[in-house]
Amino acid sequence: MSHHYIRYTNVHYSYPSGQEALKGVDLLIKHGEKVALLGLNGAGKSTLLLLTNGLLLPTEGEVNVGDVPVSKKTAPMVRRAVGMVFQNPDDQLFMPTVWDDVAFGPRNMQLPPSEVERRVEVALRSVGAWDLRDRAPSDLSGGQKRAVAIATVLSMEPNILVMDEPSSNLDSRTREQLMAIVNDFHHTVVIATHDLEMALELCPRSVIMKDGRIIADGLTERLLRDQELLELAGLSLTPALAEYVEK
């Protein structure tokens, strides 16, 4: 289990353009929880994830990872604990080979070369991409890129995994693989997603956001049964999911 929790206290964030992305978010994610952040585009899900990793800092309020308040000074330490998988794997894979990309994080942590090699191998094997290690990221398929992007974060052995729309642009097989990877991750996981089926399958708890605010927080199954709430959040169930939830 992770020894880290994430606490957001009255978090506000405005982008330089003036757009107010978060308007007073209060949330506590406990050790080892798997939580889905649900909501439409522009609801503030991705901003919340970027704040968790210290890539953005709140304009007001506080984000704590464990006992550490996220600040410019603590950001490097926070990023060791919080691994972030970005929405577009092309943004995450920037080194010339898969191996170099997965080794990028451990090298920045200044680990000895033997430990870097071990972590790269473990991470790539865990996502089934060990055979791709010498390939250029540009030569990979969408699913392979996603798997490697996850490996780049797993190699840092984070205590908390935050994922932004991890199932977007994935075929069903790769999606299954992704679910298995997340299921095998025994620490805290926060997933921002539109994929309600994935949320139901992976995350016992969901948080629904709208216009920078949290409008609901509870058991995923219960939230997905609340038709009025889903309509308010602008979310809709697929027929299969609706049938499943009704049962």
Add this chain to the structure above:
Amino acid sequence: MSGIDKAIVALRELDTGATRIAIDARIQLIVALGFVVVVLTVPLTNPGALVWMFAYPIIMSEASGVGYLRVLKQSLWVLPLIAAIGMFNPILDTRPVAVVMGITLTEGWVTFAAILLRGLLSVQALLVLTNTCGFREVCRALQRLGCPAVLVTQLMMLYRYIGVLLEEAQSMHRARLARGFGRKSYPLKMWSEFVGQLLLRSIKRAQRVHLAMLARGFNGNCFIEWARPSLHWRDLTFLLGWAAVIIALRFLPINAFLSNLISR
């Protein structure tokens, strides 16, 4: 296949299509750079001496299976740039140096020809190197020879992101084609907008990549560590052999020897 598609394929071939030879990349790099330095020592007033230097790219590309025609074609892409460097020489230096078939050759034309040959030789030497090592191996060789990690990383990221930029351009090009209804040419204004959009998209992507780097602990330092495999006898033989050949091509009076031979 559109020009952008071809460029993407060509870029990938820099690595995946490289015809590897069993010589350490460091040695190939030293030979190629040594060759370029020697080419640059040939006086501009003696372009005839440069002609023999083509032996290096021709022999290397043919022996490695790359084929000189491929190298020649690739090198011609930079010919306009090389020509731009010396384009004023024929205008500014009109001193006559010789008369060939009734045409007076000026010093400016001679030096212009030398600049073209020097440029082509240098580019061809580097093309042979990337074609026989692969771009990544060249970068690794640079690092192993002591080039600062920050420069090597810049080079590798440049290589990686030329591909990303081309993919952005490709998706924009396809979107334009999809709504172009067969239209072939577009006004200059549209092209300038296309390039502007490409720049904006590239900046956005660069910002996202920077975030991804920060998220994985990047603090401006580069940690590229590659083992230094030991050299073999064949590597040293290659180095010494080519060093001898290049020095011979540079310093032996081959032209004078040939003209003596013919006049006899």
